[in-house]
Amino acid sequence: MASTPPHCSITANKRNQNHQKRCRRWTNHNVSLAKPPLPSSPHNAPKPGASTAATTNAQNQPFPSLATLQSQKSQLAADFSGRRRFVSKLHIGRPKSTLSIRHTLVAEEALQHVVLYGKDDQTLENVLLNFESRLCSSDDYTFLLRKLGDRGDSSKAIRCFEFAMRREKRKNEQGKLASAMISTLGRLGKVELAEAVFETALREGYGNTVYTFSALISAYGKSGYWNDAFKVFYSMEAYGLKPNLVSYNAVIDACAIGGVEFKKAVEIFDEMFKNGVQPDLITFNSLLSVCSRGGQWEAARNLFTELINRGIDLDIFTYNTIVDAFCKAGQMDAALEIISEMPGKNVLPNVVTYSTMVRGYGKAGRLDEALNLFNKMKFLGLSLDLISYNTLVSAFAMLGRFEEAWDVCKEMENSGIRKDVATYNALLGGYGKQRMYDEVREVFKEMKEACISPNLLTYSTLIDVYSKGGLYEEAMEIFREFEKAGLKADVVLYTALIDTMCKNGLVESAVTLLDEMTKEGIRPNVVTYNSIIDAFGLSAITQHVVDDAGEASEFQVKSSSSSVVQEATESRVTDREDDRIIKIFGKLAAEKASQENNCGRQELLCILGVFQKMRELEIKPNVVTFSSILNACSRCDSFEDASILLEELQLFDNQVYGVAHGLLMGYRENVWVQAQSLFDEVKLMDFSTASAFYNALTDMLWHYGQKRGALLVVLEGKRRQVWENVWSDSCLDLHLMSSGAARAMVHAWLLNIRSIVFDGHKLPKLLSILTGWGKHSKVVGHSALRRAVEALLTSMGAPFQLARCNLGRFISRGSVVAAWLRESGTLKVLVLHDDRTPPENVRVDQVSNLQMLPL
């Protein structure tokens, strides 16, 4: 048994909030969490522009260890408090004193000519030859290739670089050109080319500078290859190079983009101090960005507050990053508050700030507020750009409001901005979500006609949309096209493939693919694992290999020593290699998988292996993981198997385990306080995550006969508005509930109605129970929820009937229900009991929810 959960898991959800707070409460890490003695109130906090004395005073305060912003202690916390190393407003956040313009006017003229006339290699060469005598130094050439990079024209930039390199014999000038080239390629995401330039530079003896190394770190970082960025960074010493501020900032930024843990970024930050390199505002902005991208808005807020308290002048980047951190966590009010403080700090919100907010509101489903801000942006005369338009297109498309999405597109194009790949991806994703496949095809066609190249996201979206919709032929076709485009599959694409396999019962194939991606150096994430865990018990995992020895086992055997997707995606792909992943789609299309027999024990072993790997890779589970484990428990063949899964849950998170296990064993009174604090945590999450957790927990309790426990949980959920408006006197709406939760709720509602009757009140004329199509129902008319509720009502003898015009609705006349409720035997069928109760049982529940129920 694990003594302490390895990490704070429930909070790892990207939508999740309160990370730090929960970590502290849920785990007993011996980390000092005391707030550092800092000036926190406005009157004693040094302000921007405060006197030197005030600043000095601030300097003498121990700077907060960044350890207080995370759950692990930063080793160099003590060093960080040193006066010498204090980062004051005197040192950072100042604009560069002079904007150094190093290139000549000739370079600008040359750029115009290169853009206008350098249509191919030859004409470009001619243009450069014309300017050669007048272009002075490497500064002119670096200007050229940076500007070409800004225009996205990497090939012209490379030509210019090569042209310049042929003429430059001085090593240090060659080094400058190489750095500029690497950085330009990095910005454009051409990381392999950047790598090649770097290697040549090293080999030829002009690349051994802190600039080329920093440029390569940055190039890797921008493309998400934080691991490579780290390697280059740590190799500097061996080359006799000392990382400078830029190197450190680049590597911290690589953490932000690559989703590296805040802890790691802080380690680098501490190292920076140790090596006597002073951070600047960019360092802090990047650190903030690490928190923001990791969903750790509280850590971000703490860091932000410290910077403010230290009197450091923050810039628009700082503000936009903190606003983004709040928006990502759904903390829209906090974000708005930050924005309202900006003018007072002489930093005005810009188009980035507003777009961030628009996206935040869109994600939170607060489309009206999103629109208001969008219009405010226009009103303020901020010039709207592609991203701000795309943000709004995406918000509409995701909600299925396509007419409005297209209107925004039109408005954008009227203002001279053309749709780009992101615009199309937003539309494709929206139509895909609504299963509007004709429109998906149409938009994809239009995209190609407009000569917009699909990117990895386009392909991931399409493959996912088509394969989830069962359109395997089309998924296959898109996959082939993706291969031809020479793109490298990433975690999202793999996860989408894995999820499709899981949903079709090919769990073992999915696990094999999981191993493959790991070998490929693509790190699975919590979504990948949740997808597999969630598939547990849905169907057999081994049978199909036997049944289908030809295709499936060939895939599985071979894939253990080679990578399916990688082989298939290599440019020299042969038909045979390509065949394998295509065969998976073929197999899916044949729909054999889901008809296989269950093989519970083997599947259990398989899933235990998955948990093991998850721990080895240190993938933090989140609340979705817990819901998936609880759902898996409900699908176990036996209580014993479920116990084994619950033990896994315990290894992840003691509190969730404590509540689930306690309720399952009938120890309600003992766990209810713990359960309340768990529910407090869950309630902070977005609506669908929270309701999924309640559904999973209730289903498991119901499944194992703890029906009174299930009732308790759904009433708590109702009290906390987990399912929004579940009931009125005349209507019970179950459409967001799982079958166990819905059945428990039917009991609760009928008991409630019964008390109305017994209080002498009349029931409404018509009573309805809505089941919708059920949360898990994919096929209209086959609602598992509807069937479960129907069976329950029948077994109780409740006088409800399916409405003729609405197959998801049960109805009855109020008077008929009232008469039934008055019958002597009715109460007995309504009151629920637990199969398991603790031996020393317990008096009447003292929980308020139960007081309303007749006992």
Added chain:
DNA sequence: GTAGGGTTAG
């Protein structure tokens, strides 16, 4: 060398 857009689990 720093900020905003699109993708995967429930």
